[in-house]
């Protein structure tokens with residue numbers, strides 16, 4: 501009976517691993533992969549403050565205790581015991597707090613024991629050959645000639661003892677590895693060879709760029725950029741198209757905003773200052789009165805009738821294509837974004853880009869409706885936050901309706917930008 505259940509479990513693990521692999525054939529990282537990448541990045545960096553919410557989010561999304569623990573255990577091979585142990589301590593504390601709040605997290609399955617009777621060294625060699633596509637008998641690299649004991653440790657311990665543990669798939673282990681290496685920095689050649697393994701496993705260049713977007717948001721654009729350059733060199737060497745630019749601008753966000761009386765401008769400028777983003781101020785083709793309250797009827801008509809006032813300074817599409825992350829700022833004007841913002845958003849292909857809307861306002865009512873409008877106009881973009889509270893009176897922007905703004909996080913004013921950027925994960 502025991503034998504039967506362990507055979508069944510191993511079969512199930514294979515099915516799950518195959519399912520995970522088929523998800524990889526699409527261009528989007530799965531939510532599970534994103535959680536693994538985020539946890540790995542914070543663990544590699546040793547940022548326990550950010551790691552705790554990331555661990556909570558992963559548990560909330562359905563990763564089991566054993567799966568998350570395995571990411572932290574796996575990490576030690578790349579960022580060392582101290583960081584991995586700190587990560588495990590943070591995880592214990594997160595689990596204790598959740599337990600005291602009555603949350604029963606699923607333990608998940610432990611690793612199946614291996615049935616392979618070969619030596620650990622031979623098993624490690626075979627796994628490395630499988631994931632890298634480099635034959636076992638390929639000439640040894642310099643470090644292996646110079647320090648054979650290191651080569652043995654790597655094969656026996658890393659690629660046999662650790663990689664054989666089927667709690668995570670090879671793909672998941674490699675995504676975690678690239679994330680850790682990007683977060684610790686200064687190990688670009690290793691990041692490059694692990695990205696080579698990722699490509700060999702069927703992870704796409706676009707997925708690797710998404711991984712680096714996560715590193716850019718959570719650790720910093722500089723760390724992500726250093727590895728992105730390696731990725732593009734690797735893709736060029738393999739004759740694959742380089743899907744994103746290299747250089748200092750890679751990962752740099754853009755702040756696009758409209759502002760009549762300067763409040764949104766002050767917030768936009770502070771975001772740019774703190775994130776290193778470029779700024780782009782949108783002007784209406786038909787300028788508003790210097791005191792926009794004198795144009796209240798016009799603004800109200802534009803909002804209530806969902807009009808699209810022309811933009812005076814639409815940039816070239818090639819300029820917008822340069823940016824992966826775009827902050828979009830506006831005052832709330834008659835319960836909606838200033839409608840020139842909507843004209844602007846509809847003028848570009850923002851598919852796959854990450855949009856971060858922010859508003860300034862005098863009263864928070866209609867913040868949800870204003871956010872909903874931006875999300876509606878950009879259905880193929882990613883958004884921060886990824887979801888909004890339910891719009892309790894959809895379609896009604898003229899009467900106050902029920903309160904549904906709570907939980908939408910805004911900077912408020914320039915002084916609130918730094919903590920807001922941290923809360924939404926745009927600053928470490």
Ligand SMILES: Cc1cc2nc3c(=O)[nH]c(=O)nc-3n(C[C@H](O)[C@H](O)[C@H](O)COP(=O)(O)O)c2cc1C
Nearest residue numbers: 759760761762763764831832834835860861862863
């Ligand atoms: C015509 C007009 C309509 C406005 N409508 C709203 C509104 O519906 N809700 C709100 O909270 N604030 C409203 N405000 C206030 C602005 O959103 C607020 O002052 C904002 O910070 C101005 O940003 P700016 O200085 O960047 O132009 C309105 C302001 C004007 C001029």
